[in-house]
Amino acid sequence: MPSEFGTYRESRCKTGLPQGRGRSQIAGFMILPGSTLGVLGGGQLGRMFAQAAQSLGYRVHVFEPAADCPASAVANRTFTADYRNEEELVAFARSCAAVTYEFENVPVEPLWKIESLTRLLPHSSVLEICQNRLREKMWLKKQGFPHVPFAEVEVNGDLAAAARRVGLPCVVKTADFGYDGKGQRKVSDDASLAAAASAFAGTRAVVERYVDFKCELSVIIARTEAGEARAFPVAENIHTKHILDFTIVPARVPAAVAKEAEALALAIAERLQVVGLLAVELFLSDRGELMVNELAPRPHNSGHWSLDGARTSQFEQHVRAICGLPLGDVGVRDPSVMVNILGDAWKPTVSAPGVTPNWSAILRAPRAKLHLYGKGEARVGRKMGHFTVMAESADAALDQARDLKSQL
Ligand code: AMP
Numbered sequence: 001m002p003s004e005f006g007t008y009r010e011s012r013c014k015t016g017l018p019q020g021r022g023r024s025q026i027a028g029f030m031i032l033p034g035s036t037l038g039v040l041g042g043g044q045l046g047r048m049f050a051q052a053a054q055s056l057g058y059r060v061h062v063f064e065p066a067a068d069c070p071a072s073a074v075a076n077r078t079f080t081a082d083y084r085n086e087e088e089l090v091a092f093a094r095s096c097a098a099v100t101y102e103f104e105n106v107p108v109e110p111l112w113k114i115e116s117l118t119r120l121l122p123h124s125s126v127l128e129i130c131q132n133r134l135r136e137k138m139w140l141k142k143q144g145f146p147h148v149p150f151a152e153v154e155v156n157g158d159l160a161a162a163a164r165r166v167g168l169p170c171v172v173k174t175a176d177f178g179y180d181g182k183g184q185r186k187v188s189d190d191a192s193l194a195a196a197a198s199a200f201a202g203t204r205a206v207v208e209r210y211v212d213f214k215c216e217l218s219v220i221i222a223r224t225e226a227g228e229a230r231a232f233p234v235a236e237n238i239h240t241k242h243i244l245d246f247t248i249v250p251a252r253v254p255a256a257v258a259k260e261a262e263a264l265a266l267a268i269a270e271r272l273q274v275v276g277l278l279a280v281e282l283f284l285s286d287r288g289e290l291m292v293n294e295l296a297p298r299p300h301n302s303g304h305w306s307l308d309g310a311r312t313s314q315f316e317q318h319v320r321a322i323c324g325l326p327l328g329d330v331g332v333r334d335p336s337v338m339v340n341i342l343g344d345a346w347k348p349t350v351s352a353p354g355v356t357p358n359w360s361a362i363l364r365a366p367r368a369k370l371h372l373y374g375k376g377e378a379r380v381g382r383k384m385g386h387f388t389v390m391a392e393s394a395d396a397a398l399d400q401a402r403d404l405k406s407q408l
Contacts, residue, residue, distance in 0.1 A: 234351070
């Protein structure tokens, strides 16, 4: 491990957070079933959060600018309005005992309003760090957590100089609003550097060293206000075109690496004082070093396997964590592989919407589970659903998952 990895252990008690706005000082509070929970964002994560909350007896209100979103189909009430519509936001916040969010790209100012009216969990101070790649990386660096070496590029700054500092090949990413590889490109020579400089002109960016990783891992942590924390088993993730394709649990890495990844993720959640879930995405380098790639303070795509393969799903665990309930057992029921189903499976074209895939093979497989998010239009790269295959080993589950995917 890099030498700086040690530093976070010694200074574990310092949060290093910006001044929290409206941070609750109450330890050990509990929001009981029957109460109403709110979620900002109405995509599939909001939908699965709502389903988990409702099965524990909570009511769920969703706030989402787009009409007809996946979560509104299951919510007790949906507020359809822009995040800057203060009147609706206030009504939403007042109707909820606590509010959470299902994605990072919520503007932070409306969150301060919500935080002044009810509990917002994880706190806005956590989201402020995690929603901007540059702030997140600077925070990781300051706290001494291992991360991918990077350089900052100001708006209209010298991208070439930053790339030289980091070294080629490198990856240029927008500081704000990036996910699933959006707003990023690899630079490996002068021509791609010039192309990136014009593509990122007028944008604040981060230049990261390109990591020739052995594999990608993620760890999902749940933490309560009282400080109880649990790590889901380490997941191994395979991306295709920057989008998660397969998640394999348990990750096929040595036990010492898994233990170290868990300890690192727990330490980050503790230092951020997260209440709720925190997903920590990591690269495992060829030299066996773990480096944090990204943080997400919410349920994560790489945790979907837990709906079928774990004793407690990440969505139920998020509900438990924000409500101050005892956390659930995160043990693996069976080695599992989750496969994302993208709109590509419909084979849509510019002029035609495509054809619904044939689900029969997945539905017939005795140890596979299909989850569809109820989205109307299948577009290339759009997450429409996922399926999870369970087997006696991770390798056997992966073989079967690949086979089932090929039959879609
Ligand atoms: P991100 O949106 O930053 O999570 O990136 C999406 C995916 O792109 C990651 O899961 C990796 O597969 C790949 N990627 C991102 N950054 C790097 C990097 N610095 N080196 C190598 N691959 C990367």
